[in-house]
Structures are given as C-alpha cells and as structure tokens.
Amino acid sequence: MAEIYKMHGIKKILYEFKLQFVITIIFLLIWLAFYLLNPPAFSNPFTYTSIMGVVPFTIIPAISLTLVIIAGEIDLSFASVMALGPLVMALTWQAFGEPTPLGILLGLLAGLGAGLLNGILITKLGIPSLIATIGTLFLWRGVVLVVTEGFSIPLGEFRNTLIYSIFVGRVFGIPVQFFWAIVLAIIFWIILNRHKFGAYIYYIGDNRTAARMVGINVDRVLITVYAIHGMVAAFAGILDSLEMATFWPALGDIYMLKSIASVVIGGTPVTGGVGTIYGTFLGGMILGFIEMGVLASGVSGFWIRLVHGVVIIIALAAQGIIRKGELAKIRIMRLLTT
Amino acid sequence: MPEKNIVEMHNIVKKFGAVVALKGVDFYVRENEIVGLVGDNGAGKSTLVKILFGIHASDEGEIIIKGKKYKRLTPKKAYELGIVLIHQERTLCENHPIWRNVFMGRELTNRFGFLKIKEMKELAYKSLAALELTKMPVDTPVKYLSGGYKQGVQISRAFTFEADLVILDEPTVALSLAEVQKVLDYVRELKRKGKSAIFISHNIYHVYPVVDRFVILNRGEVVAEFYKKDLTPEDLSEIMISIARTGKVPKEYEELNLYKKASPQSAS
Numbered sequence: 001m002a003e004i005y006k007m008h009g010i011k012k013i014l015y016e017f018k019l020q021f022v023i024t025i026i027f028l029l030i031w032l033a034f035y036l037l038n039p040p041a042f043s044n045p046f047t048y049t050s051i052m053g054v055v056p057f058t059i060i061p062a063i064s065l066t067l068v069i070i071a072g073e074i075d076l077s078f079a080s081v082m083a084l085g086p087l088v089m090a091l092t093w094q095a096f097g098e099p100t101p102l103g104i105l106l107g108l109l110a111g112l113g114a115g116l117l118n119g120i121l122i123t124k125l126g127i128p129s130l131i132a133t134i135g136t137l138f139l140w141r142g143v144v145l146v147v148t149e150g151f152s153i154p155l156g157e158f159r160n161t162l163i164y165s166i167f168v169g170r171v172f173g174i175p176v177q178f179f180w181a182i183v184l185a186i187i188f189w190i191i192l193n194r195h196k197f198g199a200y201i202y203y204i205g206d207n208r209t210a211a212r213m214v215g216i217n218v219d220r221v222l223i224t225v226y227a228i229h230g231m232v233a234a235f236a237g238i239l240d241s242l243e244m245a246t247f248w249p250a251l252g253d254i255y256m257l258k259s260i261a262s263v264v265i266g267g268t269p270v271t272g273g274v275g276t277i278y279g280t281f282l283g284g285m286i287l288g289f290i291e292m293g294v295l296a297s298g299v300s301g302f303w304i305r306l307v308h309g310v311v312i313i314i315a316l317a318a319q320g321i322i323r324k325g326e327l328a329k330i331r332i333m334r335l336l337t338t
Numbered sequence: 339m340p341e342k343n344i345v346e347m348h349n350i351v352k353k354f355g356a357v358v359a360l361k362g363v364d365f366y367v368r369e370n371e372i373v374g375l376v377g378d379n380g381a382g383k384s385t386l387v388k389i390l391f392g393i394h395a396s397d398e399g400e401i402i403i404k405g406k407k408y409k410r411l412t413p414k415k416a417y418e419l420g421i422v423l424i425h426q427e428r429t430l431c432e433n434h435p436i437w438r439n440v441f442m443g444r445e446l447t448n449r450f451g452f453l454k455i456k457e458m459k460e461l462a463y464k465s466l467a468a469l470e471l472t473k474m475p476v477d478t479p480v481k482y483l484s485g486g487y488k489q490g491v492q493i494s495r496a497f498t499f500e501a502d503l504v505i506l507d508e509p510t511v512a513l514s515l516a517e518v519q520k521v522l523d524y525v526r527e528l529k530r531k532g533k534s535a536i537f538i539s540h541n542i543y544h545v546y547p548v549v550d551r552f553v554i555l556n557r558g559e560v561v562a563e564f565y566k567k568d569l570t571p572e573d574l575s576e577i578m579i580s581i582a583r584t585g586k587v588p589k590e591y592e593e594l595n596l597y598k599k600a601s602p603q604s605a606s
Binding site for chain 2: 194195196197199202203206207209210211212213214215216273274329330333334335337338
C-alpha cells in the first residue's frame with residue numbers, strides 16, 4: 001500500500017485521477033446507451049452540433065463556478081448575472097442602433113461588478129456565501145425585471161453582423177460558442193494548475209487558516225474569484241441571448257442548478273480544496289447529452305429531469321464510494337509513514 | 339555561546355478586549371539557539387509568537403529582527419525575514435502534494451506568476467532529504483502522511499527558504515512517542531545547521547532534550563529564564579509547579595534565574 005505513490009506511468013495516472021476516470025466512464029456509458037436507443041440520431045452529426053450549441057451556456061458559468069466551489073464557497077446569483085450582462089449589452093446596442101463591442105464590454109463589466117459585490121459581502125462583511133448570493137440572486141433578477149418591465153428585447157436585427165459570428169457563429173457547422181467553452185476551460189485549467197493564483201484558490205478551500213498563516217491574502221483572492229465568476233456568467237448570458245437573438249428577462253434561471261450539477265457531477269465536492277475543470281466540463285456534457293438523448297429517443301421531455309436526477313445520484317454515489325475507500329487507505333498509509 | 343540576537347521583542351503588550359494577554363514581555367533569541375518557551379495554558383506563549391510571526395499586532399512594544407526595528411509584522415514579512423512558523427498540522431493543505439505544501443504561500447514563479455513546478459519539486463526534495471524524509475515521493479498528498487512526517491514537511495520549509503528562525507508551536511501534541519522523537523531529531527538538525535528555534539510545549543520532557551535556554555511565561559509575563567545546563571528536568575518540573583501555584587520561582591533556584599539579572603538588551 002505504501003507503494004501507491006511510488007507507482008509510475010498509466011497506473012499512477014489512473015490512481016490519481018480516478019474520479020475523472022469514473023466520470024469519463026459514466027459519460028461514455030450514457031453516450032453508448034443513447035446510441036443504442038436511437039442509432040440514427042446519434043450517428044447524425046446534427047445531433048452533436050445541436051448539443052454543442054446549447055451546452056456552453058451550462059458549461060461556461062460552471063467553469064468559473066468550479067473556482068468558487070474549490071475555494072470552499074458557493075454562488076447562486078450567477079443565474080441572475082447571466083441576465084444582467086446581456087441586458088446591459090442589449091440596452092447599449094439599442095441606444096447605439098448597432099451591435100457595438102462597447103455593449104459587450106459594458107455587459108461584462110456589469111458581471112464583474114456583480115461579482116465584486118458578492119465578494120465584498122462575503123469577505124468584508126462575513127456573510128455566508130449561500131445567504132449573500134441568494135440576496136444578490138434576487139437583487140439582480142429584480143433589477144432586470146424592473147428595467148425591462150418583463151418584456152423581451154429582440155436582437156434579431158443584429159443577426160448578420162461580424163460580432164454575431166465571433167460569438168455564436170458556425171465554423172464548419174460547429175457552433176462557435178462551443179469553442180469559447182473549450183478555450184475558457186483551457187484558460188481556467190492553466191490558472192488552476194499552473195498559476196500561483198490557482199494554487200491559492202485550492203489552499204483557501206483546503207485550509208483557510210493555513211492559507212492566512214502563510215501570508216495569502218484570502219479576502220483578495222476570494223473577491224477576485226467572485227469577480228471573475230461574475231464576468232464569466234455575464235459572458236455566458238451574452239452568448240445565450242445572441243444565440244437566441246433575443247434578450248428575455250428570465251434568461252439564466254434554468255442554468256443555475258444545471259451548472260451547479262455539472263460541477264458536482266464532475267467530482268468537485270462542495271467542501272472545497274479539490275476539484276477539476278475537466279470534471280466540470282464533462283459534467284456539463286453529460287447533462288447536455290441526456291437532454292438531447294431523451295428527446296431523440298422519442299419519450300416525453302418530462303423524462304429529462306428524472307434522468308438528470310438519476311445520473312447525478314449515480315455520479316455522487318460513485319464519488320462517495322471512492323472517497324470512502326480513500327479514507328481507509330489514508331489510515332493505513334499514515335501508519336506506514338510513522 | 340554565540341552572543342548576537344537574531345530576534346528581540348521589547349515590552350510587548352497585547353490586549354484582547356479587557357483581557358491583557360501579554361503584560362510587557364521582553365524576549366530574545368540568539369543566533370543558533372533553541373529556546374524553550376514554556377508555561378501553563380493561557381500564559382501567552384502562542385500569542386507572543388503569533389505577534390512575532392505577524393498574525394497578531396501588539397498594542398505596545400517593538401520587535402527587532404536582525405538589527406531592524408518593526409512595529410507591526412505580517413506573515414509575509416516574517417517569511418521574508420527568515421522566520422517560519424510550524425503549527426500542530428495547521429499550516430498544511432491535506433489534499434495537496436508535499437512539494438506544494440513546502441512552498442505554500444511562497445511559490446517559485448516566473449514574472450507572470452506561473453509556477454516553476456519542476457524546480458519546486460527538486461528543491462523540496464533536497465530540503466526533505468536534509469531531514470531524511472525521502473520515504474514518500476514529493477507528489478504524495480499530505481493526507482497520507484503520519485503526524486510526525488507532516489511536522490517534518492513543515493520543518494523542511496526552514497531549509498527550503500533558508501530561514502534563520504523556526505517557531506514550533508506545540509509541534510508534539512497528538513504525536514506518538516516514536517514520532518515525538520522524530521520531531522526532536524528535526525529540531526536537533528536545525529541546531530546543527532546553524533538555525534535558531536523557539537519551541538513551545540506544555541510538556542517540558544519534550545522540550546528539555548533539545549533546547550539551550552528556557553523562558554517561562556506565566557499569565558502574560560516572563561517570570562524566569564534558565565540555561566538548560568543549570569537544571570535537570572526534575573528541577574524544571576519543580577519550578578514550573580511552584581510558578582503555577584504561587585507565581586514565583588522557588589528561592590533555591592533564584593540564583594540561576596537569568597531574568598532581570600541579565601537584561602536581554604545588553605546581550606546584543
């Protein structure tokens with residue numbers, strides 16, 4: 001047993017990344033199951049491009065949410081920030097009468113501001129993140145509803161512009177937003193694993209007292225994480241409103257639980273300290289495949305939630321079993337290293 | 339006996355609301371000296387070293403490190419000045435590999451903040467090897483290690499950063515007998531490599547074998563200081579009991595008490 005961390009090559013990788021390995025297996029099994037249920041649909045490229053068109057709206061906010069959860073915190077308000085960002089953009093575009101990049105920039109800044117507010121409430125005022133972000137969840141949704149009076153803002157007239165193609169166009173039939181999701185996943189993977197800032201996020205989630213004692217400015221790191229998350233959520237909302245060519249006041253609502261589910265399916269425990277972007281990405285893909293698969297297999301759409309629920313529970317159960325095995329291993333290893 | 343003071347603390351006062359935790363403490367550590375800081379619960383031992391490491395700010399007094407005066411330190415500053423604090427398991431991140439824990443908060447990075455992983459692993463290995471802690475590879479998560487091994491990982495920070503002063507705050511609590519011996523060996527290694535240390539413990543039998551000098555705190559005040567060579571562990575035990583009961587050093591030991599007889603300021 002003491003030899004575990006003397007393993008090399010594939011064996012070691014499999015051991016170290018067993019959670020990710022399990023998620024990958026679950027993903028492949030789901031894929032296989034849907035393929036067997038409806039081979040024509042799942043051999044048709046259109047099915048995949050459809051999935052790629054919608055999963056980014058779940059995956060993108062889930063990627064930055066992974067950072068928040070690794071730091072041992074939570075955010076619910078991003079669902080409303082996903083509406084705040086595109087609202088600011090839509091209003092700017094309306095005012096200018098053209099799809100100016102300034103609108104995107106202001107939309108992202110609105111998200112950044114919302115994130116900063118969360119960070120300050122949580123660190124400087126010491127409000128637990130669950131409570132603080134319930135507050136801002138209502139606040140920003142309220143702002144959106146008051147400003148729009150519940151009406152949508154059509155964006156169809158801006159459809160055939162460059163800015164559209166950059167964010168939600170199609171390259172070889174593949175929706176550009178999917179590339180955005182991949183690019184963001186890579187950037188955030190690098191931040192988490194290769195940059196000092198990512199290391200601090202892990203340490204803060206793992207042992208906050210220790211992080212403070214070694215001189216890490218915990219408040220500043222947390223505020224930055226929330227600010228980034230706010231901006232990324234606004235970006236996801238902007239992508240969604242562009243894809244649908246309309247801004248609607250309820251935008252983002254449905255992604256809150258889906259994004260959180262992506263993170264937890266992906267093996268990032270809400271207790272913080274550990275977690276991977278890879279897992280989150282795959283978690284989002286699993287949810288997307290289920291949605292498309294259930295629809296393609298011809299049963300009623302009401303089944304989607306049920307299958308989501310079953311898969312989330314299976315994924316969590318698998319993780320629970322792995323972690324239990326880990327605890328036994330820890331006990332033995334500790335004895336062996338005395 | 340080296341005579342230069344690496345750290346001096348003068349007239350340190352710390353209040354927590356109405357509670358006065360430290361009532362004007364003078365304290366110093368010489369170069370390559372291991373000081374045992376002992377005293378009952380609530381005597382102010384931890385508070386004193388937390389002020390030295392910059393976790394708490396003192397209300398009065400000053401700190402002199404390597405000849406420079408400081409009113410207020412931060413953990414970051416203390417690190418830069420070559421001070422490392424070792425706590426009972428508290429400054430480790432259990433889910434993270436040994437090498438990351440060694441460098442926690444002081445990562446080697448390039449200009450843009452990207453980690454120099456290979457370099458850190460090599461350096462961590464070297465400083466762990468100085469303590470003969472090579473049983474487990476440096477990418478083993480700390481949660482797999484025994485309590486003594488974990489203390490070793492923390493102490494290896496002193497070698498990695500070439501710290502001059504290591505503060506050990508109750509490093510032997512909750513360790514098995516064999517592991518306590520290991521930690522004491524690490525402290526001896528610090529001494530051999532020319533470093534200084536402050537060793538805090540309730541248990542004088544843990545401190546006694548490795549220290550050069552004892553400083554006894556009682557209710558926020560230094561009441562006595564002895565060279566180890568002047569006392570047996572039994573003498574020390576008797577003194578501690580007397581202080582706990584009466585607040586005073588027994589008369590027969592007053593002769594050996596360095597405190598107030600030799601003012602710490604004069605040592606530099």
